Amino acid sequence: MHGRPRKSATPVDENASALKAAKIRSLQSQFLQNHHNNIYTKEAQEINAKLIESNPEFMTAWNYRKLAFEHNLSNQSEVDKEDADHIKLIIDEELRVVENALRKNFKSYGAWHHRKWVISKGNSSTERELRLLNLFQKQDTRNFHAWNYRRFIAGLKDISDEKELQFTTDMINDNFSNYSAWHNRSVLLSHLLEKKVEGYFPKEIFLKEEYELVRNAVFTDPDDQSGWFYHLWLLDQTIKVDMPNLVSSWPPNGSEITNTTFPIVLFFNEPVEGVNLQTVSVQVEDDIFKNIAWSPLSANKFKCGQAWLTHLTIPFGETNSSKIFQVKIRSEYSQGIISSNGVPCSQHWSIAFRVSVCHDFQPEGQSLRRILMTDENFSTVDINSNVMDLFKSYFELASDYEQPTSSKWKSEMIASEIDQYRELLSWAECKIGKLTLARLLMANDAIGTPVAPNTTHVEEVLKLYSELMELDPTHYQYYKDEYSLVFLKQVASSKESLMKYCRQYKESTSSNITGPMCLRLNSLSLSRIGSFERLLWVQSLDLSHNQLPSIEGLEALQLLSCLNLSHNKIGSFMALDPLRFLKSLRVLNISYNEIGAHTVDTRRYLCSSPLSHTLDYDKKFEEFAAGDEKVVNFWEAYSVFGGLDIMQLDVVGNVAADERFKLFLVKLLPALKWLDGEEVH
């Protein structure tokens, strides 16, 4: 069925081939002569038809046919014009030529296009087109020209989606490994759902039957991937939360903080746009603040982000006494917050927290001591110490504005699928079955209980991914990434599990830079990080000795001041781009990574300079570099570190970290006190 060749490969003997070539050449020159001189006689059109039938790829010949066709229509005698049959005759002749061309090469773009063009002129029989399609689609079930043409005809002739759905069922029953049929099925069902056609809306009505249909396919041959893909689509349809929601924030609802200037972070379940003064209000006591500017925490140029940031300064005036301010952040017009798919948020939410301002409070001078995230500098967290307060409030209240999203039918459907695929795996060693089961189990946990994250199946899922890494080394990295994400989800799921990874700084080390506590996720062989919505409180983070190539998402942790990324797989400065947003960052360790080990392929920029690629820093960098040839090479590092007040930095153990680069860093970072363990003067 697969890989149908465009031409038959039977060897033709040389004479015949030469004869054929001579014939085509003669036809071609006659045709070109006619085309050039606008000759549209019957004979001329026959020459063209012969040429096309032997070479459907000849686009110029199809263009001539269109001109000839229009000529024929406009030059009919008056009698003919009245005669619908005559028009039909002209159209039939065109369709005949196309059909012959398609028989010669049913992958000819020009031929299929010409057919569409003719059919759009009207007066044709739907039946005939469907017959032709059935013929071609039986011969080559995956021919996407035919499938496209089928969708075109269905649209033009108003063939119902239900009828077309039946056709895909027939094709699937014929051969369930026909992915084109499964694909068209998903397109048609999406239409039916969108139009809320009876019997297809709401979606749980058809999902159950679809799960059954696809189960028949994958149980028959678990190694065939078509059905699995469709299953993935069904799963997505089942668990899809249909609108964007706020999932967490900093500061959390009900908390109390003591800084007078602090970041506010709103974290959504998917990237959204439209967070602004009209959609979100910030109220301190009775005043609604009008000078608030929200910006998405995202490196791209589009006004869209999963996390949104603003900074608030509490105006505590001249009062001598300590005071507590009530701050309220509320959705005012949540419909104005829109997902990247254009779906508005319809949930209303409100976050209230207290800021206690002590007038005597003076920020202590920033520490000059070198901060080391080594075991001897940490002790286990004392549950009763007051450093726990904020942490506690975050976890006790974080779920207050989470709306229950579960539906009974969803859990039931997924539970039943889980049973089915457990059964499948009991008799078939099937990697995609394991992957599907892992996805189903995670889906089950995600919709099971809305308030606290459910981790019932995490152990089983982690085991499945471990097995997959062994079983299918080709996709090792993918499974590893998934494993890391699930693992972190478990770590971040509750206060108790997080506590296992938290360490308290010993008094000698702790400072207002580090905060009292460090989240130590080191040496866990993580290849990806996630669950940031539950880590917004983190000030010190140790991710050293993992396998991270990227820190995407880390930009949401706006309190982050100490970050250890040493001994990972960061391959370039651009992979550290999220750091640009972490304005509180003071201590950074990126030693022993792979920065500079992979040459950045600047040759890619054939028509532009490397500088046109950076986002905000071009002009300033040009000034900074001032034509210094050596510094120009550090434009990527400049764009990441240029706006930060880093005081302690470790870069040793990267190919890029040579002496020249260190000099560049000293020049770039005026606040720098420690570089690779040495004091900077």
Added chain:
Amino acid sequence: MADDGDLLCRSYADRGSEDQFFDRERHIRYLEMNYQILTSPYESQEINHLTLAYFIISGLHILQALDRVDREAVIDWVLSLQAHPKNEAELNNGQFYGFHGSRSSQFQSVDNGVSVPNNSHLASTYCALAILKTVDYDFSLIDSSSISKSMKHLQQSDGSFMPIHTGAETDLRFVYCAAVISSLLDNWSGIDKEKAKNYILSCQSYDGGFGLIPGQESHGGATYCAVASLRLMGFIEDDLISKCASSCIIDVPLLLDWCLQRQAVDGGFQGRPNKISDTCYAFWVGGVLKILGANKFLNERTLREFLLTCQSEYGGFSKFPRQLPDLYHSYYGFTAFSMLQETGLNSLNIELGISTIHHTII
């Protein structure tokens, strides 16, 4: 000839891949042969003469053997296929003034008042410019504003492009052509980028790949056209996966899944789920992975092994293992090996589909 035929039959049997290597010398000879004379299987491809020339000349460049072509002759031939408006006013007549695919689609202009059909085509124009770039032609000598100004007429209200003003199918292939033409000319006035972007986005399917038109099933070639166009137009950045993929305009994780799953068990890449591996998708899908910065996830060793089973005894690559080679699959075999960093090959600009190294040719 007869001897060659015998040899062909014998040589395809029982060839293990272990002892095989990328046979650069034979590939150069294969392209050189096609540079001298196009063989009969290409009769029906006469209309795509420029495209075949692009495979040969850019192919030789990737193989670091561009010295085998007569640079001046190539330039003269390519330029002779360009359609020129008679005057400035003609640029507004709705026709496209680019390059003709071949001599037969080009009518000699005669001053007898008869309108001369202009068949210049976006794909031919792309190939012409790619060849000229490859042989390091001075682009300031090209009348880029005629091409860009008239190309504008080909863009449809939905953002897609028609390849030829007389009408043809519109899909992502021609959005890509328009983007790459604009990029090579460094002139973006011929394309409404915002509209083109929206059209491309509407082609991303739920499985993460892109179809040639909205609603079509995902396809390796279409996915390349989509991602390369977005990259050329500046809507996405390089190395997306090590950056903020979640707020990117396309669904990168899903796209990544789809692309990676196109590497089949035999190591080669397929163009769509459940199809067999085909040489050219090593470039179409592999190229997308490279643009995303995710090429490290593909299994290079098995891909290499698969491609070598498609390497012909006499140079060039075939679509499927142990078949006769053709120019199209040969070219994408070479580009695939360039991406695999084979020694002795020039590196590629993935989005443009040509090599990037330029040196003066004597």
